Amino acid sequence: MQFQITQELIDNVELLIEEKNDAQLKHLLDEIHFADLAEIVDELNLYEATYLIKLLDSEKTSETLMELEEDVRERILDKLSAKEIAEELEEMDTDDAADIISELPEDRVENVIAQIEDNQHADNIVELLAYGEDTAGGLMAKELVRVKETWTVAGCVREMRRQAENVTRVHSIYVIDKEGKLKGRLSLKDLLTASTKTHISEVYIPKVDYVTVDTEGDEVARIMQKYDLEAIPVIDNNGVLVGRITIDDIVDYIKEEAEKDYQMAAGISQDVEADDSIWQLTRARLPWLILGLLGGLGSVFIMESFEEIMVNPAYRTLFFYTPLIAAMAGNVGVQSSAIIVQGLANNNVKGSILQRLLKEIGLSLINGLALAAIIIIFGLIMGQEFTFSITIALALMSVIIVAALVGTFVPIILDKRGIDPAIATGPFITTSNDIFGIFLFFYIAKMMLGF
Amino acid sequence: MQFQITQELIDNVELLIEEKNDAQLKHLLDEIHFADLAEIVDELNLYEATYLIKLLDSEKTSETLMELEEDVRERILDKLSAKEIAEELEEMDTDDAADIISELPEDRVENVIAQIEDNQHADNIVELLAYGEDTAGGLMAKELVRVKETWTVAGCVREMRRQAENVTRVHSIYVIDKEGKLKGRLSLKDLLTASTKTHISEVYIPKVDYVTVDTEGDEVARIMQKYDLEAIPVIDNNGVLVGRITIDDIVDYIKEEAEKDYQMAAGISQDVEADDSIWQLTRARLPWLILGLLGGLGSVFIMESFEEIMVNPAYRTLFFYTPLIAAMAGNVGVQSSAIIVQGLANNNVKGSILQRLLKEIGLSLINGLALAAIIIIFGLIMGQEFTFSITIALALMSVIIVAALVGTFVPIILDKRGIDPAIATGPFITTSNDIFGIFLFFYIAKMMLGF
Numbered sequence: 001m002q003f004q005i006t007q008e009l010i011d012n013v014e015l016l017i018e019e020k021n022d023a024q025l026k027h028l029l030d031e032i033h034f035a036d037l038a039e040i041v042d043e044l045n046l047y048e049a050t051y052l053i054k055l056l057d058s059e060k061t062s063e064t065l066m067e068l069e070e071d072v073r074e075r076i077l078d079k080l081s082a083k084e085i086a087e088e089l090e091e092m093d094t095d096d097a098a099d100i101i102s103e104l105p106e107d108r109v110e111n112v113i114a115q116i117e118d119n120q121h122a123d124n125i126v127e128l129l130a131y132g133e134d135t136a137g138g139l140m141a142k143e144l145v146r147v148k149e150t151w152t153v154a155g156c157v158r159e160m161r162r163q164a165e166n167v168t169r170v171h172s173i174y175v176i177d178k179e180g181k182l183k184g185r186l187s188l189k190d191l192l193t194a195s196t197k198t199h200i201s202e203v204y205i206p207k208v209d210y211v212t213v214d215t216e217g218d219e220v221a222r223i224m225q226k227y228d229l230e231a232i233p234v235i236d237n238n239g240v241l242v243g244r245i246t247i248d249d250i251v252d253y254i255k256e257e258a259e260k261d262y263q264m265a266a267g268i269s270q271d272v273e274a275d276d277s278i279w280q281l282t283r284a285r286l287p288w289l290i291l292g293l294l295g296g297l298g299s300v301f302i303m304e305s306f307e308e309i310m311v312n313p314a315y316r317t318l319f320f321y322t323p324l325i326a327a328m329a330g331n332v333g334v335q336s337s338a339i340i341v342q343g344l345a346n347n348n349v350k351g352s353i354l355q356r357l358l359k360e361i362g363l364s365l366i367n368g369l370a371l372a373a374i375i376i377i378f379g380l381i382m383g384q385e386f387t388f389s390i391t392i393a394l395a396l397m398s399v400i401i402v403a404a405l406v407g408t409f410v411p412i413i414l415d416k417r418g419i420d421p422a423i424a425t426g427p428f429i430t431t432s433n434d435i436f437g438i439f440l441f442f443y444i445a446k447m448m449l450g451f
Numbered sequence: 452m453q454f455q456i457t458q459e460l461i462d463n464v465e466l467l468i469e470e471k472n473d474a475q476l477k478h479l480l481d482e483i484h485f486a487d488l489a490e491i492v493d494e495l496n497l498y499e500a501t502y503l504i505k506l507l508d509s510e511k512t513s514e515t516l517m518e519l520e521e522d523v524r525e526r527i528l529d530k531l532s533a534k535e536i537a538e539e540l541e542e543m544d545t546d547d548a549a550d551i552i553s554e555l556p557e558d559r560v561e562n563v564i565a566q567i568e569d570n571q572h573a574d575n576i577v578e579l580l581a582y583g584e585d586t587a588g589g590l591m592a593k594e595l596v597r598v599k600e601t602w603t604v605a606g607c608v609r610e611m612r613r614q615a616e617n618v619t620r621v622h623s624i625y626v627i628d629k630e631g632k633l634k635g636r637l638s639l640k641d642l643l644t645a646s647t648k649t650h651i652s653e654v655y656i657p658k659v660d661y662v663t664v665d666t667e668g669d670e671v672a673r674i675m676q677k678y679d680l681e682a683i684p685v686i687d688n689n690g691v692l693v694g695r696i697t698i699d700d701i702v703d704y705i706k707e708e709a710e711k712d713y714q715m716a717a718g719i720s721q722d723v724e725a726d727d728s729i730w731q732l733t734r735a736r737l738p739w740l741i742l743g744l745l746g747g748l749g750s751v752f753i754m755e756s757f758e759e760i761m762v763n764p765a766y767r768t769l770f771f772y773t774p775l776i777a778a779m780a781g782n783v784g785v786q787s788s789a790i791i792v793q794g795l796a797n798n799n800v801k802g803s804i805l806q807r808l809l810k811e812i813g814l815s816l817i818n819g820l821a822l823a824a825i826i827i828i829f830g831l832i833m834g835q836e837f838t839f840s841i842t843i844a845l846a847l848m849s850v851i852i853v854a855a856l857v858g859t860f861v862p863i864i865l866d867k868r869g870i871d872p873a874i875a876t877g878p879f880i881t882t883s884n885d886i887f888g889i890f891l892f893f894y895i896a897k898m899m900l901g902f
Binding site for chain 2: 035225226254258261263267268292293295296299303316319326332334340348359363371375425430431
């Protein structure tokens with residue numbers, strides 16, 4: 001069943017565009033799914049892409065536009081007139097239309113909205129634009145099926161048929177009172193099985209999950225996942241039903257969030273992709289590398305202050321262990337922080353701070369002892385002096401404990417202050433643990449070996 | 452609207468269990484959502500948790516069991532009789548029931564299945580157990596609404612009412628021929644608007660996305676996301692409709708996959724959580740730390756082979772830069788690999804190997820030049836000899852280029868060989884880049900400074 005885009009198809013499309021063979025193009029792309037069309041558009045140059053978007057039916061191209069990367073879409077929209085953009089927006093659900101408009105240059109927005117023929121649709125879009133991007137208001141669509149509690153089942157089915165025309169997928173039917181306030185929901189199953197004369201007030205389910213327009217996006221995602229919801233109604237501060245959020249919007253949201261955390265952990269500060277330009281990739285990567293470099297220069301300073309011991313061949317070997325110490329401090333810190341960051345995101349970090357402190361210390365002691373044993377065995381095999389091996393092993397254990405505590409508590413503190421803890425899993429924690437670890441290592445060695 | 456679990460509620464539940472006050476317990480927990488009940492069960496000890504599961508209605512507790520962590524669920528099931536487990540399974544959808552059974556100890560499986568009263572349900576579960584966990588067959592449920600193409604709309608609605616009893620949510624109605632082969636689907640909207648005497652064959656949509664029982668889980672996730680599907684039918688190798696996969700199962704799948712990648716990048720090899728035991732966490736973390744330690748010992752060897760230059764104060768400073776070099780090699784490697792791993796997962800790594808090679812080199816040159824400039828400025832401020840700064844800067848650039856290439860191509864090669872490329876974003880790439888970077892650094896310094 002799988003659609004596979006082929007070079008042959010692309011060549012064919014390009015040729016037909018060059019020949020301006022509109023009839024043949026329409027025929028060729030008539031049956032194609034909008035998501036597949038988006039893949040084709042991705043392979044074309046800007047002129048060809050714009051040509052296709054203008055040529056094909058807005059019902060399909062509006063969905064295709066939504067599937068494109070933001071920068072590709074921006075360039076195409078730039079080539080369309082306000083009227084042409086408005087035609088695409090007419091076909092979109094209000095949430096998608098609002099997203100597109102917020103991407104337009106400011107001076108075009110008013111013009112494009114004025115060109116939307118369906119006034120209700122335009123008003124809805126303008127309403128959505130007022131909400132913050134990451135709130136339930138910003139995520140919701142205005143399209144939904146609502147029925148009044150005073151109606152009969154028969155009247156309800158009639159009304160639903162009318163409303164369903166504008167709603168791509170009917171997840172739930174929401175029941176409202178005469179002021180528009182959300183009262184409950186109605187399942188299709190109940191509607192199918194109830195007698196046609198029954199009043200809605202007798203069959204609806206009054207218990208319904210909802211969020212308000214101000215609810216944060218990640219809270220919406222958490223609620224929908226926890227309660228396995230496929231759609232959730234959104235109410236305003238007066239309890240009036242104003243929109244609904246569907247699971248497909250949330251899937252994208254969850255994925256984006258997960259990717260953002262992953263990228264942050266890897267030291268990439270913007271949402272970039274493998275196929276972005278070198279400049280975009282540099283902007284996302286270089287700042288973190290500079291941070292790492294400055295950290296590295298910090299450890300140069302620390303080591304310089306211990307330079308005198310290099311003269312003594314017995315202690316020189318300490319310097320060979322600095323990359324090992326730094327790497328272990330970094331690894332342990334990243335592990336601890338990744339576990340805590342995920343725990344915070346999934347809401348399963350429980351218990352007191354003291355318990356967590358003891359647990360991390362216990363964990364580090366176990367890991368540290370195992371690694372210390374390897375260091376000592378390595379020292380024996382290499383014929384290293386025993387006190388020297390013991391010194392390194394003990395220093396390593398201390399570094400591991402400190403790194404684990406930093407990795408655990410920095411995200412917790414950030415989270416408490418309302419800062420995204422994911423920032424602490426990446427180069428930030430590695431770099432600070434590197435510096436800290438190297439300092440601790442030499443300091444402990446100094447105390448133990450007495451130089 | 453949000454349910455908030457309170458210590459008071461937990462205390463109350465514990466007291467009622469102690470008093471064996473079943474009536475009051477049932478009353479207290481009657482209205483509670485199964486996902487909230489799972490949070491309560493999580494806070495109880497094993498005896499109390501088992502008591503609640505046995506006491507409350509299986510309709511609710513079966514869903515609650517599905518929400519619990521696998522290890523908590525395992526311990527509770529261990530305390531239930533085969534009959535009691537079978538009662539829970541009766542209430543579950545077939546896909547969930549099959550998941551639970553595959554978690555049971557082997558010697559209990561047959562017994563539990565024999566106790567399921569609904570033979571059809573039991574047969575369906577046994578059928579699902581035969582499929583691989585990560586295939587469409589392993590993900591699908593048997594519950595779905597299917598109608599024959601020869602029926603009328605009226606007959607179809609009648610039949611749907613009957614079938615809908617067993618199906619929690621009706622996403623789509625699937626149309627089959629008399630051999631059970633998938634022909635297409637029917638939207639609820641069409642069913643609502645068509646005349647009751649119309650034949651299904653006249654109104655159904657013949658174009659329907661589907662997967663086969665062998666399709667890999669991540670492919671199913673990709674298709675459902677790409678085409679914005681809320682449910683997808685699953686056919687066997689003869690084209691017969693055998694089940695369907697719904698988006699909520701896929702949301703969990705996507706999330707698990709993202710978390711797995713994230714954990715692997717952080718050097719955690721099993722699916723662990725912040726609240727797992729110290730032993731579980733150690734098992735997941737220690738192997739990667741040992742890998743890092745061995746890598747660190749490798750760099751000890753490399754540096755030892757350059758020990759003689761320590762005698763010369765002019766070259767000693769090189770050793771102070773090793774943690775910096777190792778850190779930069781690690782950071783660049785992790786960045787490159789994270790971008791490629793995500794690109795591979797999202798299927799947007801395009802173009803030839805040569806193009807990618809040139810791009811990575813270009814990117815590394817830009818980043819490397821910027822960082823080299825900082826190194827040189829730092830050297831000037833510190834009054835370092837200029838050739839020395841240039842040496843470090845050039846060595847750093849080479850290390851960055853090599854690290855970026857390793858970070859890019861190791862995941863690509865792993866992916867081509869069918870190995871999960873995510874394994875290459877973590878300590879694996881950091882450690883190998885550390886060793887490689889330090890060696891390259893000293894080697895280039897040796898060539899340039901001529902020691």
